[in-house]
Amino acid sequence: MPPKEPSDAGSSAPRRRAGRLEAHIITALAEADRPMTPGEVLEALGESANLSYSTVVTTLTRLHQKGAVTRARYGRAFRYRAVADAAGLIAERMNRLLAEESDRASVLRRFVSALEPQDEAILRRLLSDLDD
Known part of the structure; x- marks a missing residue:
């Protein structure tokens, strides 16, 4: 724990x-x-x-x-x-x-901009996998 x-x-x-x-x-x-x-x-x-x-x-x-x-x-x-x-x-x-939140784009933009570089890379990889 x-x-x-x-x-x-x-x-x-x-x-x-x-x-x-x-x-x-x-x-x-x-x-x-x-x-x-x-x-x-x-x-x-x-x-x-x-x-x-x-x-x-x-x-x-x-x-x-x-x-x-x-x-x-x-x-x-x-x-x-x-x-x-x-x-x-x-x-x-x-x-x-x-x-x-009604302005989801702003929330997501701020969320992504606050991510650690390794977390941003994971998110990009996950989104890329969805496109395949």
Whole structure:
């Protein structure tokens, strides 16, 4: 598990960047060969994640509300399964943000101009592959 982000002023607990915890949970679910309970997700993330059970439950609930995971009742708990991997979740988020803007060309132009050179090369290669 990557290190946590610096804490907010006045808080003693380090905080993660928005979406990072969701991505880690989605990855744990995507790598599993079966649906997982929140406790199993917590165990898969490991002690270094330094998470509480309730944080995992809250994050899974939010992911379910977003449509990123499915869930089915299993006894008194739910078992969760990822709909897509972390890359798919991020791509969906990028698409939602782009859909909110009427001037998509400007957004895409600024996005591409801010890319690292290696990322721009990957994007150009991917777009070229679509033309073939």
